[in-house]
Amino acid sequence: MADHAFDVVVIGSGPGGYVAAIRAAQLGMKTAVVEANHLGGICLNWGCIPTKALLRSAEVYHLMNHANDFGLSATGVSFDLKKIVDRSRAVSKQLSGGIGHLMKKNKITVFEGWGKLAGKGKVTVEKDSKVIDTLSAKHIILATGARARVLPGLEPDGKLVWTYREALVPDVMPKSLLVVGSGAIGIEFASFFRTLGADVTVAEVMDRVMPVEDEEISAIARKSFEKQGMKIMTGVKVTKLEKGKDNVTAHIEVGGKVEKITVDRVIMAVGIVANIENIGLENTKVKTERGQIVTDEYLRTAEPGVYAIGDVAGAPWLAHKASHEGVVCVEKIAGEKDVHPIKRENIPGCTYCHPHVASVGLTEAKAKEAGYTVKVGKFPFIGNGKAIALGDADGLVKTVFDAKTGELLGAHMVGPEVTELIHAFVVGKTMEATELDFMHTIFPHPTLSEAIHESVLAAYGKVIHI
Template structure:
């Protein structure tokens, strides 16, 4: 065998897996067809955060007078904002190149296909092929933007997330279909830049995977910001034959047609499992995902899969954790399987959303008797001082044992606050322990303690 481990795909699942494998003394290679870092670093998590930061700064300038500062004139240079985002992404990708060299991982550029006999055939850009072998092959091919039959992406008028972050000029009017993390982040960004945005969601609430209280609050915040939010609505077709897009939207009141420059399809992702050789090896898939056990082994010995191409949350931090668990098991360690009910989810629009564990509805359906506490940021000294009073922290405890079942936050910087609750749940912390852990004042994070106090009838500041 040429290697101990070959990883197919270099996203946050693949490159992290390769580094951990190398740390564990395994001779490792990684195969990548485009750019090191995959979608996350190049076209996803990182460049979108750069765009959103530009939107934050622009909003601060527009509301400078609220902070006693006079700014005579400000304009958003859309081209430069996009360029900054691309520069950030390129810098991160170069950082991954450095990490590959530092960890003595062989990088093989080209399109990889798994073959029987623990092999991968790599086709380079010039069409030449070579076959490499390893004791263990880990598939980390990720996912791409899902395309719906009634919303075919043409890359110009109907676009996915990739084109949405690389526009040459700012659209005047836009319809975004799907209000998950991707759709909501782009709705916030383009609205902040000055685009007229309509956000269309098929379900009854936007960000439908979140706790209902969070969804309703974001809906209110978006409407206040001037975003046209349409729920229980379905895009039936888009007519792109003219200069503009004519978006036909079916609602409870009937059909509505909205004219716009561009439509963003943000209706989820689909795993990249086609044309990578799964059938030739006999690897089992179901519902568009590779089937694996709790240590990411497929049905064929020596072949593994992690990240967006396997069942579970399609999140960068999940892919990284899965890859680490997978190679630690390969190396003979005894890692603990991942608890998929303790994975934080973050959405980086404004206000931000962060959550972990059960929603209130899911906790009730699971049969728990609950103690629920909410603390609004309107009662937080730090939030008032910062001018960010929108949102709240909501915590859900089991009334019988005090177990922290879930936490849901919406507000400024809450994506930086959620880790406290993830660690608390991992350590099986009770509500009383969080309540008696002294939180610093004034901070946004003390809202966690205050919400817990509210759940137990001891709240001071509301």
């Protein structure tokens, strides 16, 4: 067992941890990362990246089955589930290797094992329940991430009832599937398996799918999902999962009555829980609230020299939020000038189902609840030439402005590649843009981005193409 001294030790190497480590190294600090599993964390290995690889395969399969719509011919279209999964795993492996390269490039020391706070400025590294290293550092950043939430009585078993992990590496293609939860994770898996032919039912306890999104966007998305053949059940509660030999009978409470449906597999996608256990918090002044670590705007905890970033520090549970927090945290540690705390209302959210859904800022309802008088603009993709040319013209761009000042309060989108468009509104919010800034911007033609321009024009009665 060795003792190592560093300026910064990061526990966890997900999109928060590895980015924090790289930025710390760039700023001249001797840096170490402690990782118990795989470089890149859940996002890169078991979340954001591999799901997008699966969804890309599903997208290509969908297009092949609609070749005739484009004047093309494709016969005998089929898929190999193992090859789809293998490609997804290869993508993750490649990127995880890339993180390893970045660690070496930036002279960051990586310790493989379980990191744990062990007193003032100390971190132990455990492997097989034994302490193999002790690290010392003036600054310790907790980036331990989160895991799937488990509901009592509905526990996944890895065979018939899956979490996201089993859903990423299915050993069989289920003919029928129940997805419990309609947030980003649930809807993305529902979209993937439905596109490949599974009979998919989505059960959501709230009164609409994708409940964090603007109500109008949620309704359009639901209509599209149902058009694809998904069965959507909202305002329902799954109370029991009865396992058979190779199927599951779900008891679903609907309006006081119980409906039973039998499916091959169930995916539980009911949120996540921060990893705050067994990391040594009991030895510190670090405070937790609702199962997450409490920090200030610069990610500092109540224990001097200890910081927390990413999922372990609370919602929104997004990789890009974790990465940005890592940068803010480290730059503040380094004494950099003009370090700006994150404005949560400027953090975008993206869901990569078909159609894509993306948003930033306040929904129309939330803006009104906050006391704003609003101007709302809407532009459907059916009025966008590029969307029509792509054969993907379902959807809408919706913008919400403060009627008094012209401030952009929120933007909400459902449609083709909107996850690649939302950044325009994010930049606008970050720069505190008004409606005039968007109106005076020349958008290239023909592009999907023109729908952004038109939605702003629509808010002020100046829309051209509808």
